[in-house]
Amino acid sequence: MKTIDTRGLSCPQPVIMVTREIMAGEKNFEVLVDSEASFENVTRLLESKGYKFTVAEKDDHKAIKAEK
Amino acid sequence: MNKKFFSTRAGIITAGSLIGIIAALLQYFGNPKNMGFCIACFERDIAGGLGLHRADVVQYIRPEIIGIMVGALVISMIKKEFRPRGGSSTVIRFFLGVFAMIGALVFLGCPWRAFIRLAGGDWNAIPGIIGLITGIGIGSYFIKSGYSLGRSHTQSKPAGYIMPGFMLFLFALLIFGFPKLFTSTAGPGSMRAPLLISLAAGLIVGGLAQRSRFCTMGSIRDVILVKDFHLISGIAAFTLAVFVMNMILGQFKAGFEGQPIAHNSHIWNFLGMTLSGFAFVLSGGCPGRQLILSGEGDTDAGVFVLGMITGAAFSHNFAMASSPAGIGQFGMWGTIIGLVFTFVIAVTMTQKRKTA
Numbered sequence: 001m002k003t004i005d006t007r008g009l010s011c012p013q014p015v016i017m018v019t020r021e022i023m024a025g026e027k028n029f030e031v032l033v034d035s036e037a038s039f040e041n042v043t044r045l046l047e048s049k050g051y052k053f054t055v056a057e058k059d060d061h062k063a064i065k066a067e068k
Numbered sequence: 069m070n071k072k073f074f075s076t077r078a079g080i081i082t083a084g085s086l087i088g089i090i091a092a093l094l095q096y097f098g099n100p101k102n103m104g105f106c107i108a109c110f111e112r113d114i115a116g117g118l119g120l121h122r123a124d125v126v127q128y129i130r131p132e133i134i135g136i137m138v139g140a141l142v143i144s145m146i147k148k149e150f151r152p153r154g155g156s157s158t159v160i161r162f163f164l165g166v167f168a169m170i171g172a173l174v175f176l177g178c179p180w181r182a183f184i185r186l187a188g189g190d191w192n193a194i195p196g197i198i199g200l201i202t203g204i205g206i207g208s209y210f211i212k213s214g215y216s217l218g219r220s221h222t223q224s225k226p227a228g229y230i231m232p233g234f235m236l237f238l239f240a241l242l243i244f245g246f247p248k249l250f251t252s253t254a255g256p257g258s259m260r261a262p263l264l265i266s267l268a269a270g271l272i273v274g275g276l277a278q279r280s281r282f283c284t285m286g287s288i289r290d291v292i293l294v295k296d297f298h299l300i301s302g303i304a305a306f307t308l309a310v311f312v313m314n315m316i317l318g319q320f321k322a323g324f325e326g327q328p329i330a331h332n333s334h335i336w337n338f339l340g341m342t343l344s345g346f347a348f349v350l351s352g353g354c355p356g357r358q359l360i361l362s363g364e365g366d367t368d369a370g371v372f373v374l375g376m377i378t379g380a381a382f383s384h385n386f387a388m389a390s391s392p393a394g395i396g397q398f399g400m401w402g403t404i405i406g407l408v409f410t411f412v413i414a415v416t417m418t419q420k421r422k423t424a
Contacts, residue, residue, distance in 0.1 A: 007219065008153070008156070008218075008219030008220045008221060009216065009219055009220075010156075010220070010352045011286070011352070012211060012286075012289060012290065012293055012294065013211070013216060015294055015296075016211065016212070016293070016294070019294060034151075035149075035151070036147075036149045037281045040072075040075045040281070041296075044075075044296070044298065045294070045296075060151075060222065
């Protein structure tokens with residue numbers, strides 16, 4: 001499964017990176033985010049694109065597993 | 069209330085409306101007209117209060133700015149979102165802040181004030197807002213092409229407390245009446261809501277904006293870049309709330325002429341905000357959002373704020389800031405140099421995307 005590491009990047013870059021994967025037709029991927037704002041933006045994007053996701057809390061970031 | 073209420077559509081609209089109501093009330097309580105909140109103007113007043121420039125009509129340590137950053141600090145600590153971080157092209161961010169301020173003072177306002185001016189019937193805000201959208205559009209193009217200032221990294225706790233601490237120190241100087249502070253006795257700097265009202269308004273707005281991620285630049289960028297209308301619904305609610313409150317409080321006056329702390333040189337209203345919008349999008353937030361991020365421990369945003377305060381000093385010392393009489397003697401030069409600088413940063417920080 002592909003991992004998109006957005007840690008340390010500020011919005012909108014995480015959203016753009018995830019959008020690229022979605023456009024490329026990825027059905028299964030993991031997104032690492034370390035800011036609440038990015039987390040909200042990325043999950044809002046995933047919801048709007050019809051992805052299901054689960055979130056795992058790590059030490060200093062969150063891992064979002066998305067699938068469609 | 070749902071823990072995540074403010075991240076919903078209803079939440080951002082609520083936050084935007086409340087911020088708008090508070091902005092209009094601040095004018096009612098004594099802040100300058102169409103300037104309930106203006107992050108750029110108030111940072112400029114702080115630069116003046118510290119004597120970094122000597123334009124004696126715009127000098128005051130504005131408690132709103134202090135309140136916004138400290139409000140964001142408190143709420144982000146409660147919500148466990150306070151996270152000291154930084155190190156993403158810090159010096160570039162400083163100068164983006166400098167030029168963002170120079171552009172904002174050519175227009176006479178930050179994006180918050182642009183919408184407040186619109187809601188007060190100042191139609192000179194329209195070329196400014198078109199400029200803002202243009203600048204954000206240009207910046208968005210670069211973001212889409214791979215522009216990035218690079219990753220930030222976790223920093224030590226003290227680093228995150230420096231900016232809010234600095235704000236609290238300024239507040240201490242203000243309430244204890246440190247005699248070396250500069251304080252306007254005439255002009256916009258002398259028009260102010262009572263200190264505690266200003267502070268409380270700042271704290272509430274800081275909290276609301278932190279929870280909802282309220283950002284004027286981000287709202288327009290998200291529409292252009294990813295067709296996301298979430299943030300802009302908050303900005304629309306904000307503008308509408310200011311307008312309604314202005315009608316209730318008799319603060320609405322439509323027209324181009326004789327508008328408070330504004331000029332009607334359309335081309336420079338447009339270009340000033342184009343520069344600001346471009347610089348904001350490259351640095352990831354409007355001036356209000358940069359204050360919030362600083363409160364959350366983002367030291368890069370803190371440096372941007374310091375850049376803006378420095379830019380205000382340059383603006384007034386070098387006659388680049390506008391006044392109701394029109395643009396400053398060197399305002400054109402500041403704007404042009406700023407646009408060139410920002411463009412060079414955008415081009416040089418855009419890397420061809422690696423084909424993954």
